[in-house]
Amino acid sequence: MTKIGVITFPGTLDDADAARAVSSAGADAVALWHADADLRGVDAVVVPGGFSYGDYLRCGAIARFAPVMGEVIAGASKGMPVLGICNGFQILCEAGLLPGALLRNAKLHFVCRDQWLRVDNTETAWTSRFDRDAEILVPLKNIDGRYIADKSTVDRLEGEGRVVFRYVHGNPNGSVNDIAGVCSANGRVVGLMPHPEHAIATLTGPSDDGLDLFRSVLDAVVNP
Amino acid sequence: MTTEPVGSDLDHGQPVDTVECAGLTPDQRQPYRELGLKDDEYQRIVRILGRRPTDAELAMYSVMWSEHCSYKSSKVHLAYFGKTTTDDMRARMLAGIGENAGVVDIGGGWAVTFKVESHNHPSYVEPYQGAATGVGGIVRDIMAMGARPIAVMDQLRFGPADAKDTRRVLHGVVAGVGGYGNCLGLPNIGGELVFDRSYAGNPLLNAGCVGAMRVEDLHLAHASGAGNKVILFGARTGLDGIGGVSVLASDTFSGEESAGRRKKLPSVQVGDPFTEKVLIECCLELYRAGVVVGIQDLGGAGLSCATSELASAGDGGMHVWLDRVPLRAEGMTPAEILSSESQERMMAIVRPDDMDAFLRVCDRWEVLATEIGEVTETGRLVITWHGHVVVDVPPRTVAHEGPVYQRPVERPADQDALRAAGPESLTRPSTPRELRELLLRMVSSPNLASKRWVTEQYDRYVRGNSVLAQPSDSGMVRVDEETGRGVAMSTDCNGRYCKLDPYIGAQLALAEAYRNVATTGATPLAVTDCMNFGSPEDPGVMWQFEQAVRGLADGCRELGIPVTGGNVSFYNQTGEVAILPTPVVGVLGVIDDVGRRVPTGLTDEPDQTLLLLGDTRDEFGGSEWAHVVHDHLGGVPPTVDLARERLLGEVLVAASRAGMLLAAHDLSEGGLAQAVVESCLLGSVGARIVLPEGSDPFVQLFSESAGRVLVAVSNAVVPAFTEMCASRGLPLTEIGIATPESGILHIDGVATLGLDELRDAWEGALPALFD
Amino acid sequence: MARVVVDVMPKPEILDPQGQAVANALPRLGFTGVGSVRQGKHFELEVDDDVDDATLARIAETFLVNPVIEEWVVRRVTP
């Protein structure tokens, strides 16, 4: 069975949810511990949401130096799929695996709401199961979710089709170009602020639209 | 042990008051009054000890004998809960009043613990930190029962929504509740938000938490087994919240100049949710490892409370080496260390053989853990400081045998006048046009408007088990992922009803919380309360309190569900004016399969009939209408019929089991109009309402009669459902149909309102006030 | 226009979880020799020349600072 690692840092909150999503998609969820420089042979990694180290200093700034992140960076350079959700996205940006940064929401408040997204790129390791331009409903919950990058970076991302998810029917936080998620140049590393792992069943989420991210990566692992 | 001369330098050049020293200086003047102790209370301490207390002992007694910790004014009344709880009601109760939080058996091998606590005064002084540490405190209470916290709630009351200070306090409090709870990874599943003039100088922040555990994992707070170790773990101890105790620095030891002593400090505590999150995971791993004999959280009264309560609930003795406590500030005195309310700390009792395993777990989570003492058989709590005894007391006298007051109780002289000035004389709307305007005005009034501006700042999704959260009638979380077993919880209180009649008002709060739980398909099981009142020294306030306790206890007996715990907050007043009596009541329910939960909003199923369960009477005393339109409070509150509430609950749960309910929403403040508007907007589904022929539309739409629920069922199910209600004697009125695609709410003969217009009114109000 | 700087720090006796998190992380990153870290806020204001020191003090105290838990310094930096 495909093994997908889920990292726990001190202050990680959505690790159990990410693991549940991985299992629901039919893969084996493997717990990874921040202090161990060991990926335990996984085929892909999810960096879940939360407030690693309290998000003190800057969100993701402390976590990115954890021993496990060294392995994640090395793995990513060899094409291992990596998904960063919310705090995980912030950590991947701080680690330089994804461009840009995430700042305090424009209204300065924490925002928890069901958010519509458009899938703009279906060629990444985490989005191949979606139809192009599909609109999906996924929870958003953060206080530092405003995506920002300098103009040339944004232009490059747009030009190369690396904006993977975009907010539709309203921008909740002031992100540039309504960007909700981006990917690395090779499409193997994806980060997004909204939480697909909270949209895997209508009992506990607004939809089950999020499940397709975790299903997509199964294909990506089999056909790298 | 070495002997030192009286008042010698034991640390940092500061003299420390020892037991020996207290024996030698019996006439030493002590600032007990500044610490809040009365003359006779101080004399009592002297009698207990057979000498004057040391500084450290005085600090301990004064804080533990405070109203907040000792319940000295409320104890005699709270005893009534015990008297009214029958064995039947106790059957599912695993822990009750007296423990950190009540615990009930919800079946399937699961136990659930829940509690609501107040943090009112700190939240006025420093709204963000006051609210944050309020959430942190209640979560540690739940953790101390051996449970994993699974959800939080917050009950907020502020002054008028348009008052300037309300904005300051509300912004801070909401950000604090969210900032702490979100960072802790606990979903917020509900609460209250109320605006009333009486809370202007004294807002209320109550915070609730629910936790779950396997029945066999229940941990009670006691220190047993002589030789077992006392471990303090979590954050370091600093100068937080020791404001009162700093007076000890200046007055002792022959008036000696208090060089190097600190000035009076603000008693503000700062929370660190990250540390608490790590502490939660660490505790849960310790429980799993089976290395905890007893555990207690450190909240109000810090180490004073934890050591004395653990010792007096266990075998009765404990020795603590206070100088081993890891500190965050320099030069703290024993009295200060014992009183510090630094957050994010826990105390555990551990067998010597388990120490290694215990410390390994703490190490993995990078949690600081220090062995600071040992359980003994001496029957005394002995605390030493660098080899000198600074505390030597019988622990029960600190923790459990504090003073008990029989405060004067007197029905306020103006109570009759208040009840006589009913709403009958108030002008009512008469034309359809006036009714339409009133409806829009009501749904956009601060107490009835959508609370989304607040609740959107709270994470409801984390942990992936939230099945229902605000704005549902109750919050619901899945406890067992395999079977779908879960719990529902709602808290309620209408302070205006309580002002008019605290006995009935408390029962109405209970009835509403009970109804909210049943409306979502769960079976009500147990009750907690948070009693927010004015000064206990005011006989009128004590009357309100006594009435509310009796009303709640009698009501619980009638409903057959026990009060498992609670919290009392007195002195909520501005100057001489007390807040509205506010006994917040929380009801916890169980549901065997959360998959059958009943949503609050209408669904877009075709062919639905809307039915109103219960009776509607002309009841406007204490109503939202009287408040919003006439700024009036007088008369009597709606009647309460708990037998009816019980029947209603049974019908709702049975109908949910039978899969009959497409949606259900209870009626409360604002009456039927409010319930219908919310049902439509939550589901984005229109409706057509036909009020009973010949009825007064104003009464039908806005009366606040209790015991009513609006339900939606398929047309095909109407006969069966009607029969079910009829056979049980529950009144039912067909009140209309859902019109999913219409986009309008049409009330025959009264008004046609677009859902967009309604949504703007309902959802726009709070952003307009607070953005 | 003058530039005014307001530095706001948590009072020494008040818990500073942010500074502490930074201090704890430094050794893990291989930086030794840093004893303690405290983290506060830094405001930069552009103000008209006629805004006097008393007004600046009031702005800081009532608005930029929570005097219950923070201490602060206001200084004009040469324009």
Place this chain on the structure above:
Amino acid sequence: MARVVVDVMPKPEILDPQGQAVANALPRLGFTGVGSVRQGKHFELEVDDDVDDATLARIAETFLVNPVIEEWVVRRVTP
């Protein structure tokens, strides 16, 4: 021990809603004459005397600051 201060500010081209919220609120409270407000962070570090400037610069640049969005100044204040 030496005391080191690091001031970190959002880059000028980056929207600073916190600073803006302060700037917008001031006139409502009757304070006029404040043109703009920007909010950043202020760190105070106690460092051993043998920690050199190059090390301090690295601590700031690699850790205290995200150069994508922030600019910063490191200065030693007299011990």
